Amino acid sequence: MRASETWIPRRTPMVYRVVNPATGEQGDALAPLSDAELEATIARADAARATLGALSLDERSAILRRTADLHQERREELADIIVREVGKPRWQALGEIDFVVLIYRYYGEEGAQYLADEVIDSKRGRTAIVRPTPLGALLGIMPWNFPFYQIARFAAPNLLAGNTILLKPASQCPESSAAIAAILAEAGLPEGAYQNLFLESARIEGVIADPRVRGVSLTGSEAAGRSVGELAGRYLKPVVLELGGSDPFIVLSVDRMEDAITAAFNSRLHNSGQACNGAKRFIIIDELYDAFRDAFVGALAAAPVGDPDLEGVRVGPMSSVAAAEELEQQVARAVADGAKLTLGDGVADGAFFRTTALEEVPVGSGTSQTEFFGPVAQFYRVGSEAEAIELANDIPFGLGSYLFTTDREQAFRVADALDTGMVYVNESLADSPELPFGGTKASGFGRELGRYAISEFLNQKLIHLPSEADWPVAR
Incomplete structure (x- = not known):
């Protein structure tokens, strides 16, 4: 999958702008965030960890189901955005929104089971529990070719898990990314839990290096994957890379x-x-x-x-x-x-x-x-x-x-x-929300969709404590 921007610093200022590839018509330019705006955005994402985490799993699930409903209700207008941004045939743009609805609904209805405690048979005669806990703010770097679907498969499982999202969209997709942020807010997601990061690629290292950002997911080219993977390793951040394929x-x-x-x-x-x-x-x-x-x-x-x-x-x-x-x-x-x-x-x-x-x-x-x-x-x-x-x-x-x-x-x-x-x-185009998606070799590593997507950015916290019978009697 191709990245939308080069990873070499540009000589001319970058803008976020819709350029209809079928007609050449250009939308209004949106400048990247200033340093002060970027700092405030990361700070909000970090603070939102507490508010998102304070919601019960049932409440987060309900937000995702409402998000699915809103995508369904706005199916036609969202498909129009896709056509303008990337030139996708409209019937396929409608199909993309339909798949997005399925993704949010799947995690809203079935995702909670993958966040349950796991009880392990401790050989030490104690109670052992593995409790999945969110890492915190995550950076998602997304391409242009599926502007709603790519974000849904990253955002849905991670918001359900309690991670907050900083989303860098492709430079030609400011309209779709703004629509997604508005829908999630209307669905009840706490302020700061999902924010768009309109940023040049050359400034991404600073975001990855920030200790408040706890993980990175990139869908893009092999070259972009090498760059982001190197940075994630340098700053000790878990990373999912979904790259090209032939x-x-x-x-x-x-x-x-x-x-x-x-x-x-x-x-x-x-x-x-x-x-x-x-x-x-x-x-x-x-x-x-x-x-x-x-x-x-x-x-x-x-x-x-x-x-x-x-x-x-x-x-x-x-x-x-x-x-x-x-x-x-x-x-x-x-x-x-x-x-x-x-x-x-x-x-x-x-x-x-x-x-x-x-x-x-x-x-x-x-x-x-x-x-x-x-x-x-x-x-x-x-x-x-x-x-x-x-x-x-x-x-x-x-x-x-x-x-x-x-x-x-x-x-x-x-x-x-x-x-x-x-x-x-004996089939093709058989992707489905419950089926894991990802590759090997230069196509990257990690998985999206299905139960595997939820576990990519979780701390599997061990709680090892005395068995119930070994606790002193309360007086």
């Missing part, structure tokens, strides 16, 4: 080819191809390769590209003109590496980029090792299950993976061999 989509056998094509199509073009866990490398067994390639390329070629507000548009603009130009350069390098351009001309049109297919990508080349963040598909022909596994793993990333097979034993065998955080068998 997920393999392996087809070894199919019952219905059209099911595999549909899953591949939906995964590759989700968010106009700008999703970290979208399938990007299509690894197809030799006997199915031609049929799969022909059908999939045909589907890609027919995918409507255009105004994200128009019904039926499948591919909207890239997030910016710069993003489209970067993808153009990547495709040019792929051709220079020896790849065959089967679909598309590899040329950006402003912020728009037509669906593209690459074949005969040399294994081990820079192209085969790179994440293409846009509507570009790479095709690879393999002769065996073992070759498919080897090719799938031969990449720095290890986020998700997809496998189509009619053999259940093969599904387990391949899933065990894939060096990824997630394996989806």
Whole structure:
């Protein structure tokens, strides 16, 4: 997943501003926080630990359920914000809000069970209890491509646990982040428990170094992850990194080819191809390769590209003109590496980029090792299950993976061999609030969603005390 800003200090002042990638229309500029404003914001987050912690778990759960309701009630207007900020096709923006509703509702209805005390059988004849307790203020650094969903999956479990949130949004997403803060406040979250941090990336080190900030979560590029991970280690802060991916989509056998094509199509073009866990490398067994390639390329070629507000548009603009130009350069390098351009001309049109297919990508080349963040598909022909596994793993990333097979034993065998955080068998776009999300290798570490997300920023406090029978009788 791509970061929204470089981690090199800018020569020109940074502003937070909505720039509609489909039209070029610009919103009002919002300057970053001053040093005094930043200090006050961190101080409020630290003070809010007590007020948030004073609420019962039932009360925090109720706030999350109300947050889900408010997102549902404002679904249309929130989707409009997504379209303006990132150019996402409107029907997908509505789907993002629907998923956000599910996330807040899941933690509001089911999350409390993951914060219960655990009683351990102490071998010393005493009572041993592990009590999950919040760490305090957390810094979240979020990207642009899912401006409501990314924040929900970080904020919901941590607010339920009693941690307060300092949220640095992408510079092109001030409107969505302001809407989220307003909704949480209306839902009853205490003042200071969730605050937006409009800040340049070059000043992030000071926030991470602050002793009142107790943990960091980043969703962004591999480069951003290395920078934040280094800083977190330097200042001894727990960190969750959800980074890039070039997920393999392996087809070894199919019952219905059209099911595999549909899953591949939906995964590759989700968010106009700008999703970290979208399938990007299509690894197809030799006997199915031609049929799969022909059908999939045909589907890609027919995918409507255009105004994200128009019904039926499948591919909207890239997030910016710069993003489209970067993808153009990547495709040019792929051709220079020896790849065959089967679909598309590899040329950006402003912020728009037509669906593209690459074949005969040399294994081990820079192209085969790179994440293409846009509507570009790479095709690879393999002769065996073992070759498919080897090719799938031969990449720095290890986020998700997809496998189509009619053999259940093969599904387990391949899933065990894939060096990824997630394996989806005979499906795609199957994310759900209760399922853990995260990767391995250069795709980062730590988990979001499910019960695992709550435990990332908790102190598992041991309380070891005499058993009930050993307490003196009160007089």
